[in-house]
Amino acid sequence: MPELPEVETLCRQLNAVLPGKTVLAVDVLDSRLTPPDGLTGRQIGAITRHGKFLRIALAAARRGRGGPGRGNQPHAEAGDAGSVLVLHLRMTGRLLWQPPAVPLPRYARLAITFAEGRLVLADPRRFATIGDTLPPSAAVSVSAGRIVDPLAGAPAERLRALAQSRRLPVKAFLMDQRWIAGIGNIYACEILHQAGLDPRRPAGGLRIGEWRKVQRATAAVLARAVECRGTSISDWRDLFGEPGANQHHLEVYSRQGEPCRRCGARIERLVLGGRGTWFCPCCQK
DNA sequence: TATAATGTTAGACT
DNA sequence: AAGTCTAACATTAT
Secondary structure (H helix, E strand, O other): OOOHHHHHHHHHHHHHHOOOOEOOEEEEOOOOOOOOOOOOOOEEEEEEEEOOEEEEEEEOOOOOOOOOOOOOOOOOOOOOOOOEEEEEOOOOOEEEEEOOOOOOOOOEEEEEEEOOEEEEEEOOOOOOEEEOOOOHHHOOOOOOOOEOOHHHOOOHHHHHHHHOOOOOEHHHHHHOOOOEOOOOHHHHHHHHHHHOOOOOOEHHHOOHHHHHHHHHHHHHHHHHHHHOOOOOOOOOOOOOOOOOOHHHHOOOOOOOOOEOOOOOOEOEEEEEOOEEEEEOOOOOO
């Protein structure tokens, strides 16, 4: 369900709600989830997004340990085990903010209670994960050319360098989180339609001018999706249970058989890398 | 009932 | 060795 724009939406909403609040209780409702110990009593700090990961910082416990021993380095990004909560919603995970006394939603898997309300992870398929660190693959420094935030720009030269001599389909390349963080199936389809490129093209075969089109399409598609607070095809809801509006802007995703709004040809569906892939055979070459 | 689903990854295969 | 592909994860909705 959540790709970069949806996670970005949650991140902004979480930052408007959680910082400064103190965790009163953590309830695990699904045994496959193992939240880090010692969350209770701690205060929420800033929430950041890393690709599709959410990272919630936790301030030091308020009582006790107040003394001298704490030579505060200004945020050593690497070893933040014990001071953060990391979430990944995978396919069907949802985060909801509920006022006190509202009953838990269906498929609630984790609840973090505060005096003012509670944060609930609901997830029918149970793929969502929580942890105490970002995985190394999401850490900023792995490979120098990695595009850590396509919302901030995916430069054509960098895309071309990353894709150099690769033969996998350009759509699979765009979705590979090791190189570009945050693009998933919906937005990969939409970006390639807007760029006018066939999703099956080997990534290494695109010319620089074609990468420029990808650069522009990525910026436009993701920015609009964030403005629209995500795509509510079926079950995406924001932190407050509200649907997004970007589904009204989809050009190809899930539209097989319907006419392309640019050229009128029928949208086709095929399977690439095990995922449904929609494209216009007329204007994507 | 059969199929597909907004994601990732371990293992198999090239 | 490194790149690529497939199946699997668990469950619901159509």
